[in-house]
Amino acid sequence: MDRLELGPVTVYFGVQRGKFPDGNQVVVRGTEAKAAFDTPLCANRLQRELAGADLVILGHVHEDHTCGLHLLPAAPVYAPAPDAEALRSVEAMRDHYGYGEAAWDFTRERMLGLFRFQARPETLAYRDGQTWELGGVRVRAIHMPGHTRGHSVLLVEPLGIAFIGDIDLSGFGPYYGDACSDLAEFKRTLARIEHLPARVWITSHHKGVIQDRETFLGLLRAFRARIAQRDEAILSALGGGGRTPAELSTRRFLYREGYEAPFVADVERISLEQHLRLLTAEGRAVERDGRYRRAETA
Template identity: 40%
Template sequence: MRPEELDPATLESRQVGPITILFGYENGKYPYGNSFCIQGENQCAIIDPSLGIVARKNGLPEVDMVIHSHTHEDHIAGTHLFPDVPWYAHYEDALGLESIEGLMEIYGLPPGETYDAFLRNIESAFYFPHSGSSVGQVRKFEEGHVFDFGGVTLEVLHTPGHTRGHCCFLVRWGDSPDKRFVYLGDIELTGFGPYYGDAWSNLEDFESSMKRLETVDAQWWLTFHHKGLIEGRETFLQMLEKFSAMIGDRESRLLDYIVEARTLDEIVAHRFVYRPGQTGFLTDWTEQGSMLQHLDRLVEAGRVSHVNGRYQVNQG
């Protein structure tokens, strides 16, 4: 459903300390997502304004800045509604706010029909400001940067893997863990599993980022999609373990499949990330990008050979 057709009163919100979570349609199911505002004594920020913010555009809070976990189409869909305040992103991803061509570079699609169709979709369905029209002032941050809004801070945890500049945010408004909130962005803890299918994705970085999150202590956790708000660190850790185990699961199914030599096309058609038989816009592209990350590291480790265009497990 297009955001203009939604009654904003049907969209849920929830308060946690100084944080107002603005849930998207169906708990932030793609193309929607869960955004939030932080209201400090001095300043207010909105984080990852989604299509749910577009649906609420007649009742938006006044904000002093927009902060992004990364620059994918669904995380910046409402950013154009705040043209007069700075737009922040990690320096690796900031080009995705500066121009549509910059954003397209992050996905890494080759020029052609799919590239053109996706670009048009980002402009129309995700409201990317057309070239020449107003784009807010883009500012960049890096690992460890702390935003202080007055009585509440947001610390940047650079957690690459999904994109090069993907970040999680640790929000604190006191010393105890129940006054700590972590925004997970697209480390989304869903049954789909980790997404590392774009040109700017990196499987090893994704794994390191999840390891890092195991060490963070907080009571509240929020994902952009599906899972929404999670209460309690133990619950979060269990969900994270299940989510990260899907990487090993994909890899062991791949190794079983390439006991016989297989081409990349056969591997992509077999499906390890998506369900067998699943098709759709960008599905083959993402499946291929993801499985190449596994294949490349298996070849490098000497566990798989790549000969005459076919991949095969090395025996013994």
């Protein structure tokens, strides 16, 4: 498998640079302990490399990051506190997504099948600032929520290697389409992340490893801009006459037209509700009797 060694950190690239449904596997080998960051699909082809891992640290809980946990039944698994419960049972996972029945049925089947999800009732919760000493290297969790409530960056110190997970800098843009997502938090995270003391950034999907700051900042700018573009698309769909969220539900603001999957309607709905809430709070949209219209501009 294609890999990149960065001293004690190895990145194993999933299919197509970890394009969803795959992801990139990070392993950190200290002199005292070996840690795996997440376990994407490709973990199942890395049994030798993962064997003997002393711990698994998940940057956040989503089904495509849990695929190799079954290979490490004895290793302690850490998840950010706001996400930890989701890993403890399939039922808690359901609340984590907050989808309607059809979308959840599809997601659960894929989670238990393709993604080989096995609940870990003994999951350990970590908080912002928690560190793990691996011998010569330390991992620090930095809470960067929005994608999920707990989403965290795992910073390998003193090397400045940041595993930024599903702040994946993809062309799709930020994903905040689940019950556990928060667009307002995501916007704050995207404003903070450039100040991380990092010189290498590793994403779970698509981009893989970025080793120069200019490239990182350019990708980050484009990624953040997707939120503003969605705002504009929603405002223009509202028009001056006003629309209810239900009337807007036939429109696509995230996924391209023609892309069909059982979760699309739920993800569009959850995302749209958050945009409308923020646009209203910012005075760019006005709500009356459940109808939203674009605010008059001076």
